[in-house]
Amino acid sequence: MARGEHPRRTPLYGALMMVAAWLAAAWASTFDATWLKGTVFAICAAVALIGFLMTFRDYS
Known part of the structure; x- marks a missing residue:
């Protein structure tokens, strides 16, 4: 695994985006x-x- 390619990084970023x-x-x-308000929503x-999609993507 190269530097910066941790497999749990993408789900973390996705969860942070949802929050x-x-x-x-x-x-x-x-x-x-x-x-x-409608634009921001x-x-x-x-x-x-x-x-x-980033958090719950298929890892198979």
Whole structure:
């Protein structure tokens, strides 16, 4: 295994992306502007999906 190629790095980054998306969505829920809230929610959904795929990918 080369330096920087640890097999558990990708799932960790994916889990951190999901947590960051959740926190950003919670922060965005305090906004008054509906268009801004919707934009942040859409970005959070995309980031959470990518994080989910990185975390729970098939290792076979």
